[in-house]
Structure formats: structure tokens, C-alpha cells
Amino acid sequence: MDTLLDISHIDMAFPTPEGGFTALKDVDLKIKKGEFVSLIGHSGCGKSTVLNVVAGLYQATKGGVILSGREVTEPGPERAVVFQNHSLLPWLTAYQNVELAVEQVFGKTMSKPAKKEWIEHNLKLVHMDHAMYKRPNEISGGMKQRVGIARALAMQPEVLLMDEPFGALDALTRAHMQDSLMEIQNELNNTVIMITHDVDEAVLLSDRIVMMTNGPSATVGEILHVDLERPRDRLSLSKDAHYNRLRSEVLTFLYEKQRKVETIKNKTISTGTTAKTA
Numbered sequence: 001m002d003t004l005l006d007i008s009h010i011d012m013a014f015p016t017p018e019g020g021f022t023a024l025k026d027v028d029l030k031i032k033k034g035e036f037v038s039l040i041g042h043s044g045c046g047k048s049t050v051l052n053v054v055a056g057l058y059q060a061t062k063g064g065v066i067l068s069g070r071e072v073t074e075p076g077p078e079r080a081v082v083f084q085n086h087s088l089l090p091w092l093t094a095y096q097n098v099e100l101a102v103e104q105v106f107g108k109t110m111s112k113p114a115k116k117e118w119i120e121h122n123l124k125l126v127h128m129d130h131a132m133y134k135r136p137n138e139i140s141g142g143m144k145q146r147v148g149i150a151r152a153l154a155m156q157p158e159v160l161l162m163d164e165p166f167g168a169l170d171a172l173t174r175a176h177m178q179d180s181l182m183e184i185q186n187e188l189n190n191t192v193i194m195i196t197h198d199v200d201e202a203v204l205l206s207d208r209i210v211m212m213t214n215g216p217s218a219t220v221g222e223i224l225h226v227d228l229e230r231p232r233d234r235l236s237l238s239k240d241a242h243y244n245r246l247r248s249e250v251l252t253f254l255y256e257k258q259r260k261v262e263t264i265k266n267k268t269i270s271t272g273t274t275a276k277t278a
């Protein structure tokens with residue numbers, strides 16, 4: 001495989017007052033250019049930690065991350081991050097928020113008119129060209145996420161890292177955003193790692209779904225290849241037997257193989273569909 005991003009045998013331990021806490025153990029994942037990979041797993045298993053190591057925000061305690069042959073040691077614009085909560089600067093317009101990123105990456109290499117064109121192009125890509133002079137408090141949650149995506153895309157990153165990008169949106173807006181993202185992927189073929197809790201979202205968008213085991217010492221449990229033809233259409237897929245088989249494989253992993261059992265006040269509860277309450 002022609003690897004672009006090599007997450008090579010990483011461990012991540014955090015110091016805690018009770019001693020070291022091993023969040024990740026031997027996470028090993030190779031991603032090729034243009035691949036869309038989702039990370040799925042129960043809450044607290046370590047998905048964001050993996051993403052933060054790739055983003056260069058955390059340094060793995062063992063192993064490392066190689067992007068295009070270079071070791072990742074700090075954050076960089078070639079690894080743009082889209083967070084669940086937009087993280088736009090509230091005093092700047094949508095245009096200016098994207099401009100900030102463009103200045104960071106292309107400040108010295110792009111002419112002023114070229115920058116303007118590039119900013120507008122990226123806002124258009126996410127269907128935000130009609131509201132580019134509005135500030136975050138004047139636009140909806142979905143629109144803010146669109147601007148966040150435009151800002152990330154405008155950096156022309158080698159890898160786009162998305163931490164539950166649509167997690168805070170209502171179901172309909174979320175579906176629109178997924179369709180937009182597929183449309184953008186169709187055009188740009190970005191390499192993407194996306195964290196999600198949503199099984200349908202993972203199957204709809206991904207080339208591969210990386211299913212993580214429960215922590216501590218979480219690792220890659222299984223990897224599912226989503227070999228559904230593109231472009232994908234949510235309506236016809238919902239009736240497609242293969243789509244439903246893939247979906248059920250992820251559900252089986254999450255709710256049978258990695259059934260999460262939590263103890264609350266001596267009561268055992270489980271998030272799994274096969275759960276029994278004790």
C-alpha cells in the first residue's frame with residue numbers, strides 16, 4: 001500500500017495522581033492518499049487521543065506518526081483540524097476566518113487577488129458564499145461548521161482531521177453536511193480521518209472504518225472496508241442489503257464484541273443492544 005500517513009505502534013500514557021494511565025496501546029494504522037477513514041468506538045476509548053497525536057498536540061509515549069516521510073512532532077497546517085464546536089473567531093466574518101488560515105499558509109506565496117479568489121472558492125465549495133460577510137453569531141450551527149470546513153480545506157492540508165464534526169448538529173442538518181462532505185470529497189479526494197459515534201455516518205462516508213476497543217489500553221479492534229460504490233446516495237443505500245450488512249458489522253462490534261459495561265451505584269448497565277440489566 002502507498003502509505004501517506006503512518007500511525008506506527010503508538011502508546012499514549014497520561015500522568016494522573018494515581019499514576020500513569022495508559023489510554024492507547026499499540027495503535028497501528030496506515031492510511032493512503034485520498035482515503036477516508038473513520039474512527040469509531042465507545043465514549044472514552046481514545047479516539048480523540050489518536051487524533052491529537054496525529055495533529056501533533058500530543059506526543060505519543062511510544063511509537064510515532066509519519067506523514068509523507070516526515071515525523072510529526074508538533075501541530076502544522078498540513079494537518080488541518082475541524083472540531084465539533086466550530087472554533088471560529090467570533091469577531092471576524094466567515095471570510096476573515098478563512099482568510100486567517102490562508103494568510104498562515106499562503107501569506108508569502110500567493111498574491112492578494114489570488115488569495116481573495118481562493119477564500120471565495122473555498123466558501124463556495126461549502127455553500128457559504130452567500131453569507132461570507134456574516135459573523136459567527138449571525139449564522140446557524142451548520143453554517144458555522146461549513147465555515148470551519150472551508151477554513152480547513154483552504155489550507156490544502158495533506159490530511160484533514162475531523163473530530164465529530166457534525167456531532168452538535170440536528171439530524172437533518174447533519175445529513176446535509178454529510179452530503180456536502182461527500183460532494184467535496186468527490187471533487188478534491190482529500191485524505192481524511194474522522195471521528196464519529198454515528199454508525200450510519202461512518203458507513204456512508206468512509207472507505208474504511210477503524211473500530212477501537214474499549215480503554216484503558218485501547219487499540220484497533222477491527223477494520224471494516226466499505227466497498228460501496230461512489231457517489232453514494234443515502235436513500236437508495238438504506239434499502240441496500242450490502243450497506244445494511246456493513247452497518248450491522250459495526251453494530252455487532254460495538255454492542256456485542258465491545259459491549260460497554262458501566263457500574264453506577266452498584267447497578268450494572270450496558271450500552272449494548274444485547275444488554276441485560278443486573
Ligand SMILES: Nc1ncnc2c1ncn2[C@@H]1O[C@H](COP(=O)(O)OP(=O)(O)OP(=O)(O)O)[C@@H](O)[C@H]1O
Pocket residue numbers: 014015016021023041042043044045046047048049050215
Ligand atoms: N490529558 C489527559 N490526561 C489524562 N487522561 C486523559 C487525557 N486525555 C484523555 N484522557 C483519558 O484517555 C481516555 C481516552 O480519552 P479520549 O478523549 O481520547 O476518548 P474518546 O474516545 O475520544 O472519547 P469521546 O468519544 O467521549 O470523545 C479517557 O479515559 C480519558 O479520560
